[in-house]
Amino acid sequence: MIEKPIRFVDVCFSPALIHLHDITESIVVVIDVLRATSSICVAFAYGVKSITPVASVEESLAYKEKGFLVGAERNGEMLDGFDLGNSPYSYMDPKIIGRDIALSTTNGTQAIAAASGAYKIVIGSFLNLDTLCNWLKQQDRSVLLLCSGWKNSFNLEDTLLAGAVVEGLQNDFDLSKMRDSALAAQHLYNLAKDDLNSFLEKSSHRIRLEKLNIDSDIKYCLTPNQTNVVPVIVNGALVNVI
């Protein structure tokens, strides 16, 4: 009988701390709940073919000339000249079916770039929680949950999703020597899980986003299991592997 390798789960609270983790043999789950990784899950659920994360707004525009749809957001707002913003609702549109998208966001795409040395990079949000956990269980790899945060600062909504994934993996991974960041995420998720929306009402990002009038976006992004997708980076672009 071949024994399965022992797999660990870890959480990194900021792309600025990724250098503390050896990710070369791990699957890194990039998390930006409000709203990049939530919108990415919706886009694949609605039939997009690929999403190429790009660092700068200028780079996205170069993709537009190659026939891509382009999405961009800075500080929570959609930018002029772009086809798509950062609201999950803007991706519920037949025009994206079968298309390639180039996407640049304040935090999410930067976190994907920070994870570039990983064995594999995959997208996580509440919207694909169970599908993601099931897929991770099927891989023989340790997992690092990378919270995008807000401009490298810790944020609660990404931490709660990281905690939810820790909970989801607990029977299949070795949590006995889990680091404190993962323990904290798990504690916070268990504290919040009965009403994520109320728990996050006081959070700084929520306050920051309030003026953008995106309350329905936020409620949707905190609703587990609305999509059956696992977006994974393959040759520089995200594709759905489910």
Added chain:
Amino acid sequence: MIEKPIRFVDVCFSPALIHLHDITESIVVVIDVLRATSSICVAFAYGVKSITPVASVEESLAYKEKGFLVGAERNGEMLDGFDLGNSPYSYMDPKIIGRDIALSTTNGTQAIAAASGAYKIVIGSFLNLDTLCNWLKQQDRSVLLLCSGWKNSFNLEDTLLAGAVVEGLQNDFDLSKMRDSALAAQHLYNLAKDDLNSFLEKSSHRIRLEKLNIDSDIKYCLTPNQTNVVPVIVNGALVNVI
């Protein structure tokens, strides 16, 4: 009537993230519960005159030649040729009364160095919790609680103390726009406060320290209000300002 300025409380989970905070006008509380900042509080309670934080073991030895007592710890263990280690009990000794100490530790003294641009640097631990909070309330300054962590990684025990200070300051500081790190620390402290010791039993640093056989150190370091001291950096050395 002169209105008091609005003061904020914030938490930084790692010295590697200190650059995200403008600390020039703030008081930075350096926290390394297990065990540097706990031992520093004990040393002042037992009559030490000053503690000079030094970055390297070599630098400490140069201070020894100048008549200082020298303390050093690396990876939790005391080093040969030093007078003092990192256990709070080693500072409960009449030999330290009126003496100057040069101290180098794995995390605590590095965090003090990271805070060097602050308006003022002060030492926090459970051992001086109430005295520290009362002193902070008397200053007209915002406060950043800097967790030393373990080699720049997030740790739970420092976060719990940060959360305890947030709780202690809530009636005197403006918490309405508090950042998520401070909210998380406060949530975790409230979850843990009835039995800090049990809450931390699974934590990674606790597991790391287990092999050092310092269970009584840990229990002591998690006991609030054993000392009435506020160690503050003045001209490069810590002195007790109470």
